[in-house]
Amino acid sequence: MNDQPRDPGKPTDQAAEWRAPTVEKGDEQPLLTRPAPRARRWRWIAVAVVVIAAIVAAWFWFGRATEDPAKAGRGKGDPNARAIPVVAAPARKGSIDVYIDALGTVTPRNMVVVRTRVDGQLMTVAFREGQDVKAGDLLAQIDPRPFEVMLTQANGQMAHDQAQLKNAQLDLERYRTLLAQDSISKQQVDTQEALVRQFQGTVATDQGAIDSAKLQLTYSRVTAPISGRVGLRQVDPGNMVHASDSNGLVTIAQVKPMTVIYPVPEDNVPRIVKRTQSGEEVAVEAYDRSGKNKLATGRLLTFDNQIDTTTGTVKLRAEFPNQDGILFPNQFVNVRMAVETKADATLVPTAAIQRGAPGTFVFLVKQDQTVSVTPVKVGAIEGENTEVQSGVEPGNLVVVDGADKLREGSKIELVDPNARAAQSASPPKGPPKSDKGGQGAGGQGQGRRSKSGG
Template sequence: MPSKKTTLLLVGTLVVLVAAGAWALLRPAASKLAAPTAVPVRVVSVAQRDVPRYVSGIGSVLSLHSVIIRPQIDGILTRLLVKEGQRVKAGDLLATLDDRSIRASLDQARAQQGESQAQLQVALVNLQRYKLLSADDGVSKQTYDQQQALVNQLKATLLGNQAAIDAAQVQLSYTQIRSPVTGRVGIRTVDEGNFLRMSDAQGLFSVTQIDPIAVEFSLPQQMLPTLQGLIGATPAAAVDAYLGADTDGQTGDLLGEGHLTLIDNQINANTGTIRAKAEFNNPGQKLWPGQLVTIKIQTALDKAALVVPPTVVQRGLDQHFVYRVTDGKVESVPVQMVYQNSDLNIIKGVQANDVLVSDGQSRLKPGSRVQILDEPPELTQATVSEQQP
């Protein structure tokens, strides 16, 4: 016969099992799993348009002609006929030197030429007379030959006198300093009354051509075939010069529009770059010699290209892809990157007007349901009143 303690243990166990069975039968039904939440995203449509391709670099503005005006003879500067900063044309008189000594030498050379001409005229008359007399043996053959030699000597003397006159005229022309180029006068280093020497390194001032003007720039050596094709095109490739580049890659103020004119004849082995030059019309003088500018050259034009913002294209393990929205869900579409810059990407693998995700891709996977958000409202700048001290 079981003991009282064993009976109590069996009864307790039975009560626990009955209670567990009752709870299992009477508990509320489990709630259904919550439906997946839609991921908020922003989208854009694939645009189709012609897109020009550009290459950019840093260039230095330089003058096509820049001349330091120096004297070609020693002398005192008597007049300065131009002011600093004045625009001059080729051939304009800029300054004059003291010419009195050279004019005296020129007059002396002309006087010697006149004397030689008179002597030559007499010698020619005597030569003609001796020629007639020699026919009748009136003078010896030796006398006739000596007179012929004298005529030749005087002719040579006359040529020497003319050469002296020409040299003096050249020296006299050096006393008038004329501009060899059309340009702008720089800061002068001398004043009227100074004694100038040909050995002076500074010169009087410089004359620099401003219009037209050139920009020299360097590009990676990989651009050489492209540059060769551009410079051989008709018309030559257009080159734009900008004041500078902003931190976000956007160009600054446009300073001029020119064309590619020259590719250097060798590549810099130290930097792996090739130098090139473009020429600009500069009537407004916005480009200035020595100025650093950003240049942009259009290298190609992609017609009817499929364009999206850079944030649309994602980088996968093996290829690029985009998320395309269809019926509230997204699918991953592999694409080919044709061209990219800071503003846009040209891709292949989608169609024009396809709706692609541009923001919120980090929470997406193929098949995810999405909620398309509107563009955020523009931020309004609050007006803050200044505190009076």
């Protein structure tokens, strides 16, 4: 045992390094102490628990993700994998129409703003708003009395001037008789002839005034210039109307037939021109905004004589009978027009076309009852048929139902489409066991509560 004296300020062993130093009064620096061994031990235990929990969670997650493909029915090349029932259909040769889709605006065949041709007070309105009218039907009546007075004045002036003309003609006959007897000069006869011609001109002017008064009186009756449907009236009876009114009295739109104007890309112009020049009628279909409900079927009427350089499109006009009145002016519709018919195309059901990471593809059924992901190039689409330009040959089987569970090499079982539809429509047999067990547990729990409560 060493009895040498030791310096009080100098540590003699390792534990002395962690002893709290003496802090003088007024010293504001924090004290540094070594953590207790027990606290460090609990910290390492907590870290170990967290790591173990993370490992267990990762094992559970990846274990479910890498479940046996045979059990999931999606094994790739596994002979023991359960076959997935699917419905398949063969690719075939056939004809299909090539369509152009566009957004169009419904426009009336004719649109007229009815304005009065004379100024006056509007006495009556002879139409109902929204009524269908025919050309020549009375629409409104303007006060006719001023025009009747004008006609009466014109007729009176006509009678006055005709009387003067008659008298001048009689005097001319007398002057000619006297000239033949050499009783008057030739100058008097010439003067009388000029007076007769003057009165004849006056009578002709009077006849023009009469015709104008009659026309003005006719214009006081406002009639429909075309057949169509009237809109909302712009003027109420009792107001003064003028021929210069911009809004007019009412608007008439010819809605039977109706037309639709729509643009198509300029690349389609050659095919459209070729089909119209052949004399073949080009069918055009109009759909609602959703593109699902067909509103009407018509025909291509004409197209514009120039291409819009800003959009690279040309405007087309199609005509629809619109006997049911379902098309309305300024309505937006989706237009579908057949511009070409492919007679020898490879067709598959539209339901067979899949889209995903490989692009556009189909599940091709192979002879070993497995499927192969086959990329295809899609052409025209017409309802339930789609043209395939490459990837599938006529006679190849493609999956049309049940493709959501397939992948490359999945084993399949071909089923009848009617049987599959019946299976999908049949209700489940009985409640699930979990529900039944839950009800039983609930019933036992209620029994225990009743017993304890009793």
